[in-house]
Structure formats: C-alpha cells, structure tokens
Amino acid sequence: IDKLPPKLKAMVKRRKILGGSYRLFYKEPLDFEEGHGTKLYTPDGTEYLDAYNNIPSLGHSRREIQEAVSKQLNKINTHTRYLNQNILNYAEDLLATFPKELNRVMFMLSGSEANDLAVRVAKAATGGEGIIVTAEAYHGNTALVTGLSPAIGSDVPMDISMRMIPTPDTYRLGTDDIGNWMAAQVEKQIADMQRHGIKFAGIMLDSIFSSDGIFPGKKGLLKPVIDMVHKHGGVYIADEVQPGFGRTGETFWGFQRHGIVPDLVTMGKPMANGIACSALVAKSDLLKEFSKNTPYFNTFAGSPVAMAAAQATLDTMKKDNTQKNSLDRGKELASKLRDLAKKYPVLGDVRGVGLYIGVDIVKPGTKEADYNYAVRLIETMRENHVLLSLCGPHGNVLKIRPPLVFSKEDVIRFVDMLEKSLDEMENKKE
Numbered sequence: 001i002d003k004l005p006p007k008l009k010a011m012v013k014r015r016k017i018l019g020g021s022y023r024l025f026y027k028e029p030l031d032f033e034e035g036h037g038t039k040l041y042t043p044d045g046t047e048y049l050d051a052y053n054n055i056p057s058l059g060h061s062r063r064e065i066q067e068a069v070s071k072q073l074n075k076i077n078t079h080t081r082y083l084n085q086n087i088l089n090y091a092e093d094l095l096a097t098f099p100k101e102l103n104r105v106m107f108m109l110s111g112s113e114a115n116d117l118a119v120r121v122a123k124a125a126t127g128g129e130g131i132i133v134t135a136e137a138y139h140g141n142t143a144l145v146t147g148l149s150p151a152i153g154s155d156v157p158m159d160i161s162m163r164m165i166p167t168p169d170t171y172r173l174g175t176d177d178i179g180n181w182m183a184a185q186v187e188k189q190i191a192d193m194q195r196h197g198i199k200f201a202g203i204m205l206d207s208i209f210s211s212d213g214i215f216p217g218k219k220g221l222l223k224p225v226i227d228m229v230h231k232h233g234g235v236y237i238a239d240e241v242q243p244g245f246g247r248t249g250e251t252f253w254g255f256q257r258h259g260i261v262p263d264l265v266t267m268g269k270p271m272a273n274g275i276a277c278s279a280l281v282a283k284s285d286l287l288k289e290f291s292k293n294t295p296y297f298n299t300f301a302g303s304p305v306a307m308a309a310a311q312a313t314l315d316t317m318k319k320d321n322t323q324k325n326s327l328d329r330g331k332e333l334a335s336k337l338r339d340l341a342k343k344y345p346v347l348g349d350v351r352g353v354g355l356y357i358g359v360d361i362v363k364p365g366t367k368e369a370d371y372n373y374a375v376r377l378i379e380t381m382r383e384n385h386v387l388l389s390l391c392g393p394h395g396n397v398l399k400i401r402p403p404l405v406f407s408k409e410d411v412i413r414f415v416d417m418l419e420k421s422l423d424e425m426e427n428k429k430e
C-alpha cells in the first residue's frame with residue numbers, strides 16, 4: 001500500500017481503519033484543505049464552488065464564529081449542570097424566532113439526537129407508539145430514529161409501529177391538491193395502526209421533503225395534514241434540520257410557510273455554523289409528562305462554547321439578513337435553471353424554495369428518472385469545480401443547497417458550469 005499514490009493510499013487506509021460504513025463523495029474523492037465563504041480549496045489551491053453544504057450556512061471559516069468560539073474557549077467550557085448565562089441568553093433569542101406557544105428549548109449535539117428526544121417526548125405526551133413519516137424520509141442515526149428513516153434502505157429494519165405515507169411528488173402525482181391528498185394518506189395509515197392495535201403518537205415531517213426529492217410545494221399545503229394529525233390525537237414534530245434557519249427564504253422556519261404551529265420542532269446542521277449543536281423546541285404542556293419522569297443530561301450539549309457559537313450564528317444571520325439573500329438568490333437561481341431546462345430536456349423539473357433547489361433529471365420527453373445521467377452530471381460538475389449532490393427515491397434529483405451567503409456571481413458561475421457540463425455530456429455521446 002505504500003507504493004500507491006497518496007489519494008488511493010488514504011482511501012485504502014480509510015477502508016481498513018474506519019471500516020465499510022463510511023462513504024465518500026465522487027468516484028475520485030476530494031480532499032479539501034481550506035474553505036472560505038462559498039469556496040473550498042484542495043491542497044494544491046484549486047478552488048471549488050460549494051453548492052452543497054448547508055451546515056456553514058454563513059460561509060466557511062466565518063470570522064464571527066471563530067471569534068466567539070475562541071473567546072469562550074479562553075474563558076471556560078463546562079456543561080449544563082452549572083449555571084451559565086450563555087445558555088439562557090441564547091435560549092431566549094432562539095425562542096423569540098418561534099410562535100409564542102413554542103416556549104421551551106432543550107439542547108443536543110445532532111439532528112438525530114433532537115429527533116430521538118422528540119419522538120420520546122411525543123410518545124410520553126400521547127401515550128401512543130405509532131409515528132408516521134414519508135416514504136423516503138431521513139431523520140437520523142440513533143436506534144430509534146433509524147427505524148423511522150426509510151431512506152437508509154431496505155436492509156435496515158424499520159420500527160414496527162412506524163407507518164409511511166408516499167412522497168408528495170408534485171411533479172408526478174398529477175394533482176394540485178397535494179395537501180388534502182396527503183391528509184387522506186395520513187388518515188389511511190392511522191386507520192391501519194388502529195387495526196393493528198397501535199396507538200397513534202404523531203407525525204414527523206421535513207416541510208420541504210428534502211430526502212424525498214425536494215418538494216416544498218405551495219404555501220399552506222401542510223395545513224390539512226396537520227389538522228388530520230391533531231384530529232386523531234397525534235402530535236406534529238417539525239424536523240427543521242434542513243429547512244430551518246432561513247433556508248427557505250420565505251420564512252425563518254420551514255413550517256411557517258404553511259401557517260401551522262408544530263407541537264415539537266427539531267433543528268441542527270446550520271445552528272452553530274459547523275460547531276456541534278442541535279435543539280428540541282416544544283410547547284410546554286407537551287414536555288410535562290416526559291420531564292416528570294426523565295432527567296436529561298447530554299455531556300457536551302448546551303455547553304458555553306456551543307452556545308457562544310450558536311449565538312454568534314443567530315446574531316450574524318440577523319445582521320446580514322441571510323434569509324433575504326436565500327430568497328433573492330434562490331429566485332434568481334431557479335429562474336436561470338428553468339431557462340436552461342427549456343434548452344436541455346434532461347432537466348425535467350426545477351423546484352425549490354430559497355436556496356434549496358431540486359432539478360429532476362429525466363429521460364427526455366418523459367418523467368422517467370434517469371439516475372445514471374444524474375450521477376454522470378454531478379461527476380462532470382465536479383470536474384468543472386462545482387459541488388452538489390443527488391437525492392430522491394431514484395437518486396436522480398440534483399440537490400442544490402449552498403451556504404446562504406451564495407452571491408449573484410456564485411449563481412452565475414453555477415449556471416454557467418451546469419450548461420458547460422451538459423454540453424460536454426452531449427458532445428461525449430456523439
């Protein structure tokens with residue numbers, strides 16, 4: 001192995017030491033040494049445009065976060081069993097971004113932990129077991145939420161009290177009334193739970209259905225769905241790991257696009273711009289039953305350093321109005337992609353909200369997913385130094401989800417490189 005070129009050697013070593021569960025992006029994986037703003041750099045200084053990473057939503061190596069973390073590390077870092085003002089200051093500022101009914105917050109380190117706790121709270125509050133998710137949902141990697149994440153694949157055992165509703169595929173379903181269609185699907189699954197003696201506890205939804213293939217749909221579409229959940233005594237857990245913190249541009253939280261108030265909300269990824277930090281926000285009455293019997297401690301969560309990073313992130317998001325940038329750049333990007341779709345029939349559908357855009361890659365003239373073309377396209381984009389990924393049940397939807405500080409120039413570069421990549425692929429075919 002010592003004779004192998006350095007990259008190959010690193011790949012072989014990874015496989016050997018880290019085991020088979022770790023997956024890398026791209027046939028020829030990338031090694032980044034630096035990141036600044038919306039750009040990443042390999043050791044030889046080659047620049048890549050980042051249209052994929054939503055965690056550093058304020059940009060890579062953001063100064064405000066570095067300063068806040070370093071200042072706090074120089075003072076003290078402990079845990080939530082001592083009083084510390086950072087956690088209270090941040091908790092108040094975070095809750096101020098929510099409707100007033102959502103007035104409690106607990107801190108974790110990952111989206112998975114937040115969803116895990118949300119499900120436990122939902123079960124305690126309702127006395128139920130059954131949770132509904134969408135057919136391609138991903139909600140995390142703990143034992144509990146893995147069982148509620150069908151996207152992981154058919155080899156992973158699912159929770160026996162979990163039920164799925166189909167992906168709300170606005171492109172292929174051929175109905176304008178997705179909301180009522182989904183509500184009917186939910187009712188069907190609640191009835192199925194009843195038939196099997198499972199008490200319904202609630203539904204967990206990512207309001208832009210990111211792993212399902214990015215289907216934000218029209219504003220308000222989730223209203224009938226959540227009314228149905230409440231009618232049957234269940235709770236609504238909004239998984240805001242993807243749409244939260246201004247990503248959708250229209251509102252700060254994804255659920256707010258639908259004029260609904262969740263019972264529980266989970267968030268993570270961009271919360272501290274890359275420092276591990278996640279949270280569960282809840283209506284106080286829902287937490288009562290759980291908190292009565294269950295103490296909660298999570299060693300690193302809610303630490304003064306994590307809270308300093310989260311505070312600096314929230315403050316900077318407000319100062320720079322990244323939500324507005326997401327809305328404006330998202331509109332520009334979607335509109336340019338729609339223009340491109342007129343010229344290139346493989347771009348079947350362009351959809352999204354804010355800087356979360358999906359492009360359905362299809363066999364021209366049909367709505368049939370073309371996974372192989374999509375994979376070749378993101379590999380070609382990589383050759384043209386642009387990073388993005390794929391999602392959806394057929395893995396054929398371009399997942400465009402850049403840092404929220406994506407600029408007008410970045411939008412133009414992205415579209416130019418996509419056009420170049422599509423042309424290169426057409427030329428290769430001939």
Ligand code: PMP
Pocket residue numbers: 109110111112113115138139140141206239241242268269
């Ligand atoms: N929920 C959603 C919607 C996610 O996309 C993810 C991560 N991809 C998670 C939960 C889990 O978050 P984490 O990886 O931070 O545990």
